[in-house]
Amino acid sequence: MMLSDFPLFPEAASSVAKYVDGLYLALILLTGTVSLLIWAAIFYLAIKYRRRPDNELAQEQEPPAALEMTWIVVPTIIFLAIFVAGAWVYFRIQRVPTNALEVYATGRQWMWKFQHTTGQREINTLHVPVNRPVKITMASEDVIHSLWFPAFRVKNDVLPNRYRTLWFQATKTGRFHIFCAEYCGTLHSGMIGWVEVMEPTEYQKWLAGGSEGSLATQGEQLFQKLACATCHTNDATGRGPVLAGIVGKQVPLADGHSVIADDNYLRESILNPTAKVAAGFQPIMPAFQGQVSEEDLIRLIAFVKTMQPATNVAPPQQPRNP
Amino acid sequence: MTTTTIDDAPFIEPSATAPRNYLNDEYGVLSWLLTRDHKRIAVLYAISVTVFFMVGGIIAFMMRLELLTPEGDLFTSDTYNKLFTLHGIVMIFFFLIPAIPAVLGNFILPIMLGAKDLAFPKINLLSWYIYMIGGSFGIYVIITGGVDTGWTFYTPFSTQYSNTHVFAVTLGAFITGFSSILTGLNFLVTIHRMRAPGLTWFRLPLFVWSMYATSVVIMLATPVLAITLVLLMVERTLHVGIFDPALGGDPVLYQHMFWFYSHPAVYIMILPGMAVISECVAAFTRKKIFGYKFVAFSSLAIAFLGFLVWAHHLFVAGISIYSAMVFSFLSMIVAVPSAIKVFNWTATMYRASVSWQTPMLYVLGFIGLFTIGGVTGLFLAALGIDVHVHDSYFVVAHFHYIMVGGTIMAYLAGIHYWWPKITGRMYPEWWARLSALLVFVGFNLTFFPQFLVGYVGMPRRYHAYAPEFQVLNVLSTAGATILAAGYLLPMIYLFWSLKFGRKAGTNPWGAVGLEWATSSPPPKENFHETPVVTWEAYDYPAFLKAMRETQHG
C-alpha cells in the first residue's frame, strides 16, 4: 500500500510533495520517538518512585549535572538540523523554474478567477498540463485570500495591493482540491475549486477551445480603449515612455533610484503612476486605480510584455536620460 | 537525610482553622466589591474568568456540533464565523491571559513572598474593574449580534469589509489589555520590593520567577497590541489609510504589528502554566526541582526570545525568503528553553516521593501534552512544512495542545493544589482524579485528529468542508463531549466541597513554601508575624526544621 492511498494522508501530486512529506514523516519519527521516551520516563519514574510509607520524603540525590548540558546542547543541534531541512525544502518550493507556464489568478469574495495567456478564463477551476511547471501570478480584488493546493503542498497568500506568485509541477493527472486558506468572510469555506491536471495532448485540445483571443490581444484592445496609446506611442515622440521592451529592464526613476520593471512595477505604474515616476517624464499619467479591474490589469500587463520595439525607427532615443 | 518522616512533621497536623480569615473577616457585597485584599480580588477574578470560560466553552461546543457533518447545516456561514471569532476572543483575551496570573498569581504570589499584599492593592482592584469593563464589551457584542473577523482581526477585512461589531470588541480587548498591564506592574514591583527577610532571588519559588518573566512580557508587549488596535479602530471609523491598500496602507503591516504582540502573548499564556507546574512538581515529588537555576533562567530566556519570532506567523503572508529563514531559525531557538524545562521536571522525579494525587495527574498530563504542542511547533517552524500546513487544522491542533493541553491543565493543577489554601477545604480526591482522566482522554480525542485532518488539507475556519474530512471531525466532536464532561465535573465537586469538603489544615500536602506556613484560609494580613526565610527553595528538611522551631518556640 502506498502512503498516498492511506486515507489519513493527502494525495501527493506535485514535484515538491515528496520532499514535504519526507520531512514531515522524518519529523514524526524523530519527535514521536523523543516524545515516547519522555512519556516512558515520566511513567517509569512516577511508578518506581511513587510515595510509599518508607518513601515519604524524597531521597535528596540529584541526577548527574552533566545531564543538564546534554539536554541543552543536543536538542539545540537537532532543532537547527530541522531548520536546515525545512529551509532546504522551502527553497525548492520557492524557486520558480524559468520555463514555467504562466497563469494568472484573481481572488475575490468568494471565488477564484483564472486567466491563461491564451485568453481562456475560468472560475473555480484551473486546467493545467501534467509534468510541466506552472507559475501562478495572483492578486486579490478585496481582502486577503490564500490559494492552497493541498495535493501539491503549496500555498501562498493573495494580497490586494501587489502580485504574489506560486508555482508547482503536477506529477499526476486528475482532479485536486483548491481551497482558500485565509479567512475572508461569509463564504470563506465556499471559496473552493478544483485543479484539473491533464495530459499535454488533452491540455492542448482544451486550449484550442474557444477564447476571445490571447490575453495580449485582449490587452491591446484595452490599451486602445483606455487611450494609453495616446501617450505611449511606439516611437519616442509620445508624452509617455516607450513601453516596448521595458519588461525585466532597469528603469531609472526621477528621484535617482531605479527599479526592475517586473509585474509589480507595471501594476503600480498603471494603478498609481505617481508612486514611482520614470526619469525624464512629467507625472501626467492618470491613475487607473479603481478604473481597471484586476483582470483587465492582467490583460494590459500581458500586452505590455509582448510589445515589440518598432522596427522602422532607429534604436529609440529614450528621453529618459536627460 | 535524617529520619524525619512526614507523619511526625508537626506542620502538617491539621491545626484548627484560624477563627479569623480573609473570608470571614468582613461580610457583605460591598466588602467584596471594594476590597483591596489580593486574596478576595483573586476570588473575584476566579468567578469572572470561570464565567468567560463557560461562555467560550459553550460556543466551542456549538462549533463542534456544526462540524459533525461536512455540509454547513446547523448554522449559517455568518453565524459560524461569529462563533469561532467569539470563541477565540473570549478564550484568549478574557480567559487564558488573565486566568493563572490574576487568579492563582494574585492569591499566592504575595503569600509566597511573605508579603501582606501586592505593592499596590488599589491598583489591583482597579485592574479587576478594568477587566470587567473590557469583558462587558465582549458580552455586549455577543448579545447584540457578534463579530466575524477571527480573533486575529486581519485587515483589510476587519477595517473595510466586515459589517459586524469590530469596533466594540477591539475596544473591549484594548481595555482589557490595561488590566493585564496593571497586574504585571503590580507583580514586578511586589517581587522586587516586598520579599520577606531572607528570601533572596535564588530562594524564590520558581512560580515567582515565571510570573516575573510573564509580567515583563505583559508590560512590553501589551502596549503594542493597544497601539495596533487603536490604529485599526481609527482606520475603521475615520478611514485613514494605515493598513487598507485602497487607502494607501499595507495590510501585511497589520500582521507584523499584531503578531509582535500576539506571539509574546502566547508566552503570556504558557509561562504562568509553567509556573504552576514547577510548584506542583516540587510539591508532589517532595523534592527540589532539578536544575533550579536553569528552569528559572529559561523563563527569562523565553520572555526575551519570544519577542524575536513573530514573523513565523507570516511565512506565506508576503515576507522575503531571507526573513523567513531568519524567523524560522529563531523559532527553533525559542523551543530550546521549553525543552529544558520539560527535561528538568522529568528528572526531578528521579528518586523522588511521587504522589499520584490530582494535581500531579494534571502535571503528568501537562508534560505529555505540552511536549506534543512543542514538537509540532517545530514542524510549523520548519519552513517547507509550514507552507503546506499554515492556516490548516494542523495549526489549530498545535496551539490547542499548548494552550488547552498545557495552560488549562496547569490551571486545573493549580486550582486543585491551592484549593485547600484558598477555601480551607479539600476537594473529593476520587472525583477529581476521574475528571483529570476525562480531561486527558477527551482532550486527545478532540485535538489529535486535527493534526491529521490539517495535514490532509482541511483549512481552518471552514464552516463546511470536503466529505473525506468527516471521520476525523466526528472523532473530534466525540472527544469534545468527553472533554466537556471533564470540565463540568470540577465545577460541581469544587462547589460541593466549599461546604462539605474535609477541613484542610495548614499544609495538607506536606509541601514547602510560605503559603503552606500560614493557616488555611489565610488571615487577612496573610501572616500573623512576618516570616523569616532560612531555607533554599524546596528544601524539605530545612523547611520542616524551621517550621518546627517557629511552632515550638
Ligand code: HEM
Ligand atoms: C515551543 C516553541 C513553539 C514554536 C517553535 C511554535 C511555532 C509556531 C509557528 C511557526 C506558528 C505559526 C503556524 C502557522 O500559522 O502557520 C505557531 C502558531 C501558533 N502558536 Fe506556536 N510555537 C511554539 C510554542 C507555542 C506556545 C508556547 C504557544 C501558546 C501558549 C503557542 C501558540 C500558538 C498560537 C496561538 C498559534 C496560532 C495563532 C493563530 O494563527 O491563530 N505556540 N506556532
Ligand SMILES: [Cu+2]
Ligand atoms: Cu478565504
Ligand SMILES: [Cu+2]
Ligand atoms: Cu508565534
